[in-house]
Structure formats: structure tokens, C-alpha cells
Amino acid sequence: MAKQKIVLAYSGGLDTSVILKWLKETYDAEIIAFTADIGQKDELDGLEAKALATGASKVYIDDLRDEFAQDFIYPMFQAGALYEGQYLLGTSIARPLIAKRMVDIARAEGATAIAHGATGKGNDQVRFELTAAALAPEISVIAPWRNEEFRAEFPGRAEMIAYAEKHGIPVTASAAKPYSTDRNLLHISFESGMLEDPWFDPSADSVKDMYVLSVSPEDAPDQSEYVELTFEQGNCVAINGEQLSPLGVMEKLNELGGKHGIGRVDMVENRFVGMKSRGVYETPGGTILFTAHRKMESLTMDRDVMHLRDGLIAKYATLVYNGFWFAPERLALQALVAESQKNVTGVVRLKLYKGNVIGAGVQSPVSLYNPDIATMEADPTQAYDQGDATGFIRLNALRLKVSSGVEQNRK
Incomplete structure (x- = not known):
């Protein structure tokens, strides 16, 4: 009989390198390693030979x-998604794409299972497995970190490092740099190790070499730099007048943002599985794009459409964070988002300076801003009669007066 085939999401890092060998021995299976190139760059060097x-x-x-930039990052940024007010969801948005491709490979190869190296305490296990459930419920999922035998053998990263050294598996993790990293086109994250102490300062000189995508704001150029982003229907299509694909936009903005120390975030977030965790993120290009998109919307999006969409941002971001990218409710929200973006077209000018993204102008052929109406001078259009505000305020104040009267009578 042919051996069972398992498709493993393989990064070449400590966890998946150990898991690859463990799966092969434990299941006596044929392991097909899959790596998604979603912007890791030199992290992919030598990966095939190593696997x-x-x-x-x-x-x-x-x-x-x-595909990552066009079908995942861009739709999410149209929604203005921001988890817990800080996190631009760099890791979260990559997982459904990876799992989707794993399912495709499993079907093509006749594999009966897919496997991942997400820990039993993290969010990624949920994201991978909810995607698989939505797209291929017939394929089983192996999660070694939830296997008692695996956890008994590897209670921590120190044991995994020792196992890798014993079996000649080269890994970058070490006792000196025990933190975990995850990089893609949108960001890079850092977790575990000394970062598990929320009092530890991730901007300290002792960890200055930890960062990959950006210089520290202190080391950024003393001269500011202007950049112009052109939008069409909510998507950035050009930078400084140069037409670019979504991938090209992200690469260019990462370069600019990294140069100016933009996009570093240190936060304690609430995981879907119930615990708090501390993460440090670099999202240089995404931070610029997020700011520019919001400024473009401020000029071109109808007030009540904006407020309706904004009321759904927390829900949308939570769906992405928790792994429900392919759930019907996220797809329904995306349809509303796409409708809201039809007139988000124009040019935003920003100034980049030492970690800051500063608005420096916005214009649009479909602007809803009319200076003749908004002016503090005489309104030549006579579209707004200031006297109308009297009745408007009186009607809105009515319920407040009634409520206040009731409270006073109680006293």
C-alpha cells in the first residue's frame, strides 16, 4: 500500500523543521512540504534543499x-480593518491564503491530511483549520502542538533547538535569540522569548538588530520626504505618478516606510483562544497605505456610508483576526465595503518623517468637499442657510430637555 501523504505548511523555521521530521517518523508518511512565497524574501533561500x-x-x-496583495491585503485595507486599535493584521490575513493553497495541493497530490506548526495556544491553528473546514471539510488536519506525545517530547523551544542540533537540522533560533518571527509582504512579527515580558522595551539598543523592515525613528533621515498615492475606487494604483500593481505598491511603500522608521507597533493583544499575548510588529508600507486610504475616504465618502462602514470595522477586523476570512459573514461585509469604495478616487499627499505619517494634502475629481459651502465667508451658492440650524438644533434638543425635566422632577 502507498504511504499516507501529508501536506505540511513549512517555513523552514525551528517548529516546522522539527515537525517535518516528527510527522514522517510518527505517521510513517510521505511529507509534502509547502511554502508560500508571500514576501519573505531571503528567508526562502535554500528552503527546498533544507526540506x-x-x-x-x-x-x-x-x-x-x-494574489496576496490583490485579493487579501487590498480588500482588507478597503475595509479599514484595524484590530484593537493598533494591529494591521499582517499575520492574520496571510493564513487563509496559505491554507487555501495547502488544500489545493492536498487535492492535487491525493493527500488525506494537511499539517501546520501553529502552537496550541495561538491564533494560527484556528485560522488554518477554519479555512480548511470552509474549503475542504473532507481533508483532515494534523496539529502536532496539540498532540500529547509531541508536547511531552517538546515542552518548550529549548528542547526543539536541542532536537534540531541532534538531527543536523539548521535553524536560526538560538538561546541568544529565542524570539519567533513571521514575515510577509505586509509585515513582520516578533513574539516569545524576552518579549513575553510586557515591561521589556523592544526599542532598546540590546535588540536593535532584531528589526528587519525598518530603521528606528531615531536613526531615520533628518529630512522629511513627500509621497503621493493615487487611488481608484479605494485601491492605491500609483505612487508619485508611477502606475504600480498591488504588489508593486506594497514593495515601494515598505521601502519608503522602512527608510523613515514608520510602522513599528508594540502591543498586548487578546487572542481568540482567550489569553493575552505580547507582539511587536513592523508594518511600514501598510501604515502608510492605511493612513492614505483613510484620508482619501475623508474627502470622497458619504458621511452616513462612512459611519456605517466604520461601525463594522471592529467586527470585520475580528473576523480576520479569528480566521473567518472564508465565512459567509465576512463575504457579506466585503460586498458592503466594495460598494462604499466606488468613489474613493483621487490623490493623497503625505509627509514621512521619523516614524510619522503626516497628511499634506488630498484632492479628488469626485470630492464631496465644497469650499463654497464650508467657507466661513459668505456662501456664494446659498446652499446652506445658517438660520436653518435653529430648528435643527431645537428638534435634536427636544428629547434632552424632556429627559432633563423628568430627572429634575424626581429630585
């Missing part, structure tokens, strides 16, 4: 950067 040397029978390294 094969560790025991994989076949390796897929698929360039999904264009």
Missing part, C-alpha cells in the same frame, strides 16, 4: 505575492 534534507519527499514553493 528535502530534513525528510520531505516533495517541496512546493509557490509565489503567491500578487
